[in-house]
Amino acid sequence: MDASALPIGLIGDSSGPLYQRLAEGLRGAVRRGEVGAGSKLPSERVLARRLGVSRTTVIGAYRLLREEGLLESVRGSGTRVVASVHRIGPAVPAATMPSVKLTGELAAGVVDLSGSLVAGPEAVPHLTPDPIDLCEPATDLGYQPLGLPSLRARIAARYTGLGLPTTVDEVLVTSGAQQAISLLFTLFGRDGGVIATENPTYAGALDAARAAGATLLALPTDSEGIKVRPLRETLARSSVSLLYVMTTCQNPTGTVMSTQRRTEIARLAEHAGVPVVDDTTLADLAFEGRWHPLPTAASGVVVGSLSKLFWPGMRIGWLRAPRPLMTRLARLKVVADLGSSHVGQQLAAQLLPVSGDMATARRGQLTARLDLMSDLLRSRLPTWSWTRPSGGPFLWVQLPYGDGESFAQLALTYGVQILPGARTSTDRSFADHLRLSFVAEPADLRIAVHRLAEAWTAFESLHGSGRLPFDVVV
Template identity: 45%
Template sequence: MSMDPAALADRLGRWSAGRALAAALTVARGTVVAAYEELRLEGRILRRQGSGTRVAGPPRPGPRESTGAPVFLHLLEPREDDVVLLACAAPDAPPPALLAAYRRALARLEDITGDIGYHPLGHARLRRAVAEHYTRRGVPTEPDQVLVTNGGQQALSLLARAFVGPGGTALVEAPTYPGALEAFREQAAYVRTLPVGLDGFEGAVRDRGRRPDLAYVTATHHNPTGAVLPALVRRRLAAAAGAAGVPLVDDEVPADLAFPGQETPPPLAAYGETVVSVGSLSKSVWGGLRVGWIRAARPVIDRLGRLRAVHDLGGNVAAQLAAAELLPHVAELCGKVAAERRARHDHLRTELARRLPHWEAPPVPGGQTLWVRLPHGDGDSFAQAALRHGVAVLPGSGLDASGGSREFVRVHFLADQATLTTAAERLARAWTAYGAGDTEPGPPPSRALAV
């Protein structure tokens, strides 16, 4: 249905601005009004009664067949072939401690009465366990500062929806965890990058032209580089974020994965009240548990809780009770396998150095991945060649919102040493073929997120 230009101008708000623009462009006012309406329909401008019209940033995309995430769906699903999967870094089986925790949790379920099972903020027992987890680590925390989520990815999605809207800005490291990039892009946000460690952060949060709505960092065992921020850098980042009023999100999912003898600084939240901590048991226990959390100031948790309740009335109670059983012992559980993880890390680096001496694979103090620089070519095309030779690696371009890191691939070292040896052999053969011109197109990207 057509609309009278004057009525449309009333809907647009400040008609005088349209009159001025029309005069400047020497066009009819109706043309300007029509242009404004077209921009609104495309999602490029936002209008609110009494506050005029403002730029919304890039248009919101419609439904997509793919998130563009840099991993193939068949790398996450069960396979019948013998491809060695070094692309997705996560434990490949639930540990015995998880099974024991579930048995204790199921026993607790038998005693529950007067509880309909909906806990949008999380079960009280797990919220208390998360609060005690942070308090033990030097960050005094109360249960009402904790929101339980269905894994760390849901936590990032909630934070993106709460703080970063269309036309807003998320400040991230380059490279970084690709699931975070997808969460911010899903909100049609502009993603601004700084190097790993957020060097230049103070200037970025004071930038009046593009002040970030949220900043995201992995301070401990960074994914993918394995870096650990020193205490002084943590203090500086937290102080700058606090002074600018910018929420600083610290992804602590890999924080418990230190190698033996490696000390890590206190959590970033120990240095500032505006720090928002995201955690989960996906890397330290098992991804199938699907239990994560957000630790933040009470007003932030209240806001996120209201947002969560609109989309999800709460997580699986049995899983939360099992997580509450595990969390007091997570450091001990990780410590039991830390020596083996370091041995596998050392073994993979030795095999790569022997078979691919021109590759750069720096050691890391913990975590699960190596960030490998190729001497030439690019990670996207090499990943396709590697897959054809029976090993899956993650190309670096999908982890870098700046458009860089194309010469990198990410590989994990969680497999047993025999499997890692096989992987190195296949990578060497793939590299030889790649150097000889093996650059055939690989399979298309899927909906799956890299982990």
Template identity: 40%
Template sequence: MIQDGNGLRFSADELARRLVGTGARSGPLYRQLSDSLAELIERGELPPGSALPPERALSEALTVSRTTVVAAYQALREKGQLERRQGSGTRVAPDRNRETVSGLAGDHAASQFLSGPLATIDFATAALPSLDLVADVAAGLTRDDYLRLTSTHHGYHLRGLPALRERIARWYSDAGTATAPEDILITSGAQQALELVARGCLQPGDGVIVEQPTYRGALEAFARTGSRLRTVRIDERGLDVAALERLLTNESPRLVYVQAAAHNPTGVVLADDRRQRLAKLLDQHEVVLVDDTSLAGTAFDGRTTPAALGTHERLITIGSMSKLFWGGLRLGWIRAVPQVVSRFARVRGITDLGSSLVAQEVALRLLDHRATAETERRTALPVGLRTLTELLGRHLPDWSWQDPQAGASLWVRLPHGDATHFAQIALRYGVALLPGAVFSADGSTDHHTRLPYALPPATLTQGVTRLAQAWTDYLNRTTVDVTLTSAVT
């Protein structure tokens, strides 16, 4: 996506990624496409003046005929949502009745949650199901508990419920990293923690180094600050710390974002020797290091590393209740030195006066059951992984992957083509999945896709079976394209 003199201009591949999970699931293809584009326009993700790609380019990205795209564009022009401008192609028409905020335009991690459940098999999200103990603990709160919670304070705890901050601090300290309640800021999930870090640490033009691939929500948070993103690859042992060190020596980035405890989307756990070398970089380079430990507690070998990199004045650790317990709690935290916590609290106070005290009270009690939760995840996740990989081996034997060590998703490499185009075919077979490009700062991982395995076996079976059918269709289409191209040349 680039900015031209009249508005945003979207490439065909970028628009194809935004279209995943939108629109109708039945009817003529041109109508499905026009409905999907209309949905993006109405949500503000394609703001007025945005330039859409040419029909031929979009048809190739979506693996449909050019006639389908022409008909979809024409249907939206007839509804007044698109217009054809001489010399500038097809653009989203102005809408005097709709308030538009250009800053909202864009593909983002929340897209799959905006329109409710998909009328299909959802492989686009990798959220873990809630543990039963969440309901058990929440149901244990009594009227006296609520009275105590509501009568002792006005309800606004910008830094978080004191008892919860103290409990999280004690957990870090018990794990070997001395922590005080003043080092903890409770947030409404890890995503808000990332937004606070980005707004509190970065200015337009600042350099940020991220892993390749990485968590897409982090990419979005940093991009919104106008930062310049650079990447360092990961392998089966995690972040290539030697490559990071060379980049830090040659450049002067403001911030480095890593996931040492467990990596999303690959499930890799950073090797101990690399972890030690990474921690030492803070003493050698003036850089802020952000360690996102949202997946801590899902490691298959039972290792829990809440603060794997120790403590430092420029180290910021992000934690979350979402992966281990339940995303619906919307509870996360930042661990940093008190001065940094105070800065983030001031930034947070501009838009948010604190997270739900009821959710924090539930979280406080859930932390007493952390070992039980980790055991449940450690038992269930490898079973789901084994089910998924057996299905892939049976139905899609040419797909490849490195077995994860944690988390709830498998990072799969396609043997041919790219996932942005394949995702469109998969959707027609009733499976929504994300192309790997959305987990990359430069889109270079589009030969991968992420598949969740914390799903019921029946859902995994049906989903992989449909993916196999879609893959056969995709290969037939690309073979035809290659044959035609060869004949022309």
């Protein structure tokens, strides 16, 4: 197909990265029959020129549609729309989290700095559970959608000890913090409900909001947290249904909200009648101090997880919410999966009492790796800048120029996977940022920074010659 034969307006008008919007436009054109089943599409280079976008954008859009089964590429004969389009079924919003490998592993030898895996299963203290103990007798058919009472009681006691009095009825166990976020966003965000987040924010929360069909509002932040004036104006102007924040170890910036800012934000939201969700998934990784509840936490929601202290593979998270809200969230949990696995919950109940010791060990490990990563970057990439995080597994790096999405593509060809800043935002405000995890083994960090420095040298010369982003081939 000649590129000029494609319908105009191919870039969809939803929010999100350009490649996703192009995929959305192409998907629509195929479904409306404007681009027929079996048709050959223009090459990435030609379509990029025609649309005035980077070749990386077209590569990303074609890749997404191939994953959905709508396009197929045959070496030597280009990219085509599949012949039986009607069998494909509806699309789902594209995920922004590259670290979650849905369809395959990274190429051998690639160092992955894109995720936040702090520890593997070897970090789970040696447990020898008795299989009988793992089957806590169920009072009913065996389904306990809210979670096992023994685990819920331990989570409630933990919050009470941290200054947020909590009863067992106020705790719902979820399949990781991600499901807690999804349930909340489904409840508050469906039918276009407005969810306000920090900008930048956790990429998985953006995915959950998009999947729920929510309207996203991104609030500007500084080193202390969400800026107060824009929040006040937003709450006055828009009917926000939920405010999602990470007070302690924000993802991706690693900031801890100041005491004054917490108070101001909590009061403003309370005044506007907007519940605040504090996602504390990374909070145990604060280098100093510990998590404190927001002054209004009793009427809001706290999300937590064992993924970062122990192991994401356990898929144990939770939310703490007041009872009237809990009833509705529990109904959604029933619809989602009838309740999380009892076996994982039994293990979690045994691990929770040692979580304090585990947090101390993790902090020591993380600060040592942060120091190493900072030294390596300062010596090999002196033009990159960042503020030292107050906790968590990430460095939030600003490039001196250029586009993080293109650089990430190039870095992958040099053997390092990183998260481009644009994935953490609904607008382009962080296109010049990268999120680099520093939790890998020291030897891998050294290799990764060496490769990043080589990729940056190549990027600079492509940039200087004006050949970027067209010549980045993945």
